[in-house]
Amino acid sequence: IYMGITVNLADAWEPYKAAKTALNNTLDLSNVKEQASRYATVSERVRVQVQQFLKEGYLREEMVLDNIPRLLNCLRDCNVAIRWLMLHTADSAYDPNNKRLRQIKDQILTDSKYNPKILFQLLLDTAQFEFILKEMFKQMLSEKQAKWEHYKKEGSERMTELADVFSGVKPLTRVEKNENLQAWFREISKQILSLNYDDSTAAGRKTVQLIQALEEVQEFHQLESNLQVCQFLADTRKFLHQMIRTINIKEEVLITMQIVGDLSFAWQLIDSFTSIMQESIRVNPSMVTKLRATFLKLASALDLPLLRINQANSPDLLSVSQYYSGELVSYVRKVLQIIPESMFTSLLKIIKLQTHDIIEVPTRLDKDKLRDYAQLAPRYEVAKLTHAISIFTEGILMMKTTLVGIIKVDPKQLLEDGIRKELVKRVAFALHRGLIFNPRAKPSELMPKLKELGATMDGFHRSFEYIQDYVNIYGLKIWQEEVSRIINYNVEQECNNFLRTKIQDWQSMYQSTHIPIPKFTPVDESVTFIGRLCREILRITDPKMTCHIDQLNTWYDMKTHQEVTSSRLFSEIQTTLGTFGLNGLDRLLCFMIVKELQNFLSMFQKIILRDRTVQETLKTLMNAVSPLKSIVANSNKIYFSAIAKTQKIWTAYLEAIMKVGQMQILRQQIANELNYSCRFDSKHLAAALENLNKALLADIEAHYQDPSLPYPKEDNTLLYEITAYLEAAGIHNPLNKIYITTKRLPYFPVVNFLFLIAQLPKLQYNKNLARRCLKCLQMSWVPFCFWRIMFGTQSSPGGLLKHTCLISFLMSSEQSCNFFCFFTERIILKSSTIAKMNLEMKLSCS
The missing domain is CATH 1.20.1440 (de novo design (two linked rop proteins))
Incomplete structure (x- = not known):
């Protein structure tokens, strides 16, 4: 009816008595048999004729000009036979539940001697014959x-x-x-x-x-x-x-050929021949040249939807042409995708042979061992597979640049896009399959999985190094672009969980229509592999079960004292996923930290600011320590009374701080690995970034001292762009980042102070480690990462309180800040578990 939409009249006219009666004569079994037999004979006859015409040197200019009616008649018979056979044998045209229609279809298939491969070959030959005639007539008309x-x-x-x-x-x-x-x-x-x-x-x-x-x-x-x-x-x-x-x-001859060769009826039916096309290309890559003529013949279908639009001089002509041309080009890509698939199949065999079968030849070799290293059979197999890859490349490049509708199709670009698509599909699947973890496994599967995935990724990388010279592409460039796109897309999808307005596929700068990144069904709470990797790292470094030793940059199990993970983990991630993977992991951790801080604020509002008992306790404490410039009398009683009355809030408070602290340590380790790899692999880039960063900071500082000096304007993206480079190179400090902004919270410094003195009794100083550790007899789940993030590695209690104030990301007011500074400057803690300590601190709050 329109653009390949087919209708079976036997079904459609069933409710209409007159139409049904008229159709019954046509559907008589004897007539069906006669028509099917006739078209079987016609198709066989014209197939022989077309093959004769397509012989090299047969279609000469003089022969064509002397036999125009004969050639047009043959072309007309070919197209009529193709049309009749395709429409009457299509599966979509028959209702399988209708016995009569099923019987008619079976008779047509039998009497017409229907063979889809023969019909497809006739379509190919007809398209090629039509294409040659059109080109000859176009040239003759021009001359x-x-x-x-x-x-x-x-x-x-x-x-x-x-x-x-x-x-x-x-x-x-x-x-x-x-x-x-x-x-x-x-x-x-x-x-x-x-x-x-x-x-x-x-x-x-x-x-x-x-x-x-x-x-x-x-x-x-x-x-x-x-x-x-x-x-x-x-x-x-x-x-x-x-x-x-x-x-x-x-020109009438060209018009006649255009009308006769119309293939719009097969706009949808042609898809049933896709598998035959691909199999033909796989067996004989030069088949692409004939397929080119078939695709151009299929492009004739574009004339139908554009006819009236063009006659009306509508401005929609370009957009409609673009749409249908894009659909046809997508189908061309789909058919020709068999070439990259076949190339990758051969590549995997080559990599397997090079990795497992062929022994690397040493620089010096005894002549007696020469035969052992020759390995003629495996090397012949590699050469054979490489030749097959070259043949596939040559096949698609024979297609030449073709204008499909209004879109120019470059075969070299098609080949590159096909290779990119196949690479994306295989790498994305490898990442998805390789990073699925069992949360109950002990020890963790993280490192073995990363090593296995690293070997797989290395195989892909080596295959691209091997293939690039044989298919004339920039292998390393394609590898870096597509792997970074896959990882960044998955990070973007994982971060969608933390966003109110999700980034859809059509909005993503990493997703592509022609080279789509596949999406897989989630296997747990994470959406993508990058989320599973991040949550597995968080699981094995859980603050309740592990502690972090800063000097060794290592996480240890608190019960067994065995190493859980170390900086080698991020080195392995760097090897497996590259800089893109580490940077994406760091970005995901940032989103998680923001989420935890937002939860912390909600918790603070709920359990402190809305709890009258807690507020009364804090007010009583504030009154008891006033005036601020005097020593508090009976401080031990006052402080521990306040701690006892607020005991219920410390569990949730501690848990929130622990989660943020854990992720901050991980971000520091990621930054260290990124910075190390940047200095090692690209020392000039690292040096340039560091110098540019220092220069910018110096200029900004000078501007604040003298406002007349220049400062980047709001529309200047320099600071934003350089930040992305600095973070990718690990030249930043996660502890100095601002994650969220909010209004000042009342009592926040006081609550922090109470929280600190509530947790201090659980620690003791360890001379061997030169730091505070958990008491052996009091096994609470307060690991070192809490103290590391909250208070740094200061050796004095004054340092602890100093860092408590400095890293508080929210301050209630200047007055309460001054109170907290003076308060911690004068206080003396007394307890049976804590010796008297004179805490001295000099703070300046502004």
Whole structure:
């Protein structure tokens, strides 16, 4: 009906009695058998004819011009047979539950001797035949007038020369002077020159008369005896014949071929032949040249939806053309994707042979062992597979640049896009499958999985290094672009969990229509592999079960004292996922920290600011320590009374701080690994970034000291862009980052102070580690990462309280800040588990 939408009239006309009756005659089994048998005969006959026409050198210009009706009839029969067979054998045209229709279909398939491969071959040959004829006629039409003028000039000159011969001016062997022939030939020359190209009908009739006149003059004047004169006459007749052929080249022939060759009915049905196309290409890559003609034939379907739009001069013409052309190009990509798939299949075999079978030849080798290292059979297999890859590449490049609708299709770009698509599909699947963890496994599967995945990724990387010279592509460039795109897309999708407004696929700068990144069904709470990796790292470094030793940069199990993980983990991630993977992991941790801080604020509002008991306790404490410039009397009683009354809030408070602290340590380790790899792999980039960063900070500091000095404007993206580079190179400090902004919270410094002195009794100083550790007898789940993030590695209690104030990301007011500073400056803690300590601190809050 329209753009390949098919309708079975036996079903559609069933409710209409008159239409159904009229159709019954057509659907009579004897008529069905007759039609199917006839088209079987026609298809076999035209298939032989077309194959004959397509033989090398058969379709010459003269043959085509002399046999236009015959060629058009053959073309028409081919297209009619293809149309009838495709429409009447399509699965979508029949209802499988209708017994009568099923019987008709089976009879058609039997009587027409239907074979989808033979029908597809006929379609290929017809498309190629049609394409060659169209190209020949287009070229002949473009050269029509020039050739006609050339033949006219040549014929006239031949007659003038013969006139000169019979005049006696140009002596020719055994030719006597004849003034009558001289005058006659001059007249013929003038007649030829007088032929008008614009009046093709009159010129054609006159040309035929001139040919007859030249034949008669040769007979009546007995000119056959002189071979040279006969040759002149034959050449002139030949040129006149060429003029007749040329004048008969008309655009109507191209229009007829366009109408006859319409394939819009197969816009949807052609998809059923995709598997046959791909199998043909896999067996014979040069088949792409014939497929090119088929795709161009299918492009004729674009004329139908554009016809009325074009006639109406609608501005939608371009957008509609773009849409249907894009659909057709997508189908072309789908069919030709078999080439990259076959190439990758061969590549995997090559990598397997190079990795496991072929032994690397040493630089020095004894001649006795030469035969052992020769390994002729594996090396021959590698050469054979490499040759197959080259053949596939050559096959697609034979397609040449083609205009499909209004979109130009470059075969080299198609090949590169196909390779990218196959690479993305395989790498994305490897990442998805390789990073699935069992949360109950002990020890963790993290490192073994990363090593296994690293070997897989290395295989892909090596295969691209190997393939790039044989397919003429930039392997390393494609590898880096596509792997970074896969990782960044997955990070983006994982971070969507933390966003109110999700980034959809059509909005993503990493997703592509032509080279899509596949999405897999989540196997746990994480959406992608990067989320599973991050949560597995958080699981094995859980603050309740592990502690972090800063000097060793290592996490240890608190019960067994065994190493859980260390900086080697991030080195392995760097090896497996590259800088993109580490940077994406760092970005995901940032989102998680923001989420935890938002939860912390909600918790603070709920359990502190909305709890009257807690507020009364804090107010009582504030009153008890006033005035701020005096020593608090009976401090031990006051402080521990406040701690006891607020005991219920510390569990949730501690848990929130622990989660943020754990992720901050991980971010520091990621930054260290990124910075190390940047300095090692690209020392010039690292040096340039560090110097630029210092220069920018110096300029900004100078601006704040002297506002007349320049400062980047709001529309200047320099600071934003350089930050992305600095974070990718690990030149930043996660502890100095601002994650969220909020209003000042009342009592926040006081709550922090109470929280600190509530947790201090659980620690004791360890001389071996030169730091505070958990007491052996009091196994609470407060690991070192809490103290590391909250208070740093200061050796004095004053340092602890100092860092408590400094890293508080929210301060209630300047007054409460001053109170907290003075308060911690004068306080003396007394407890049976804590010796008297004079805490001295100098803080300046502004």
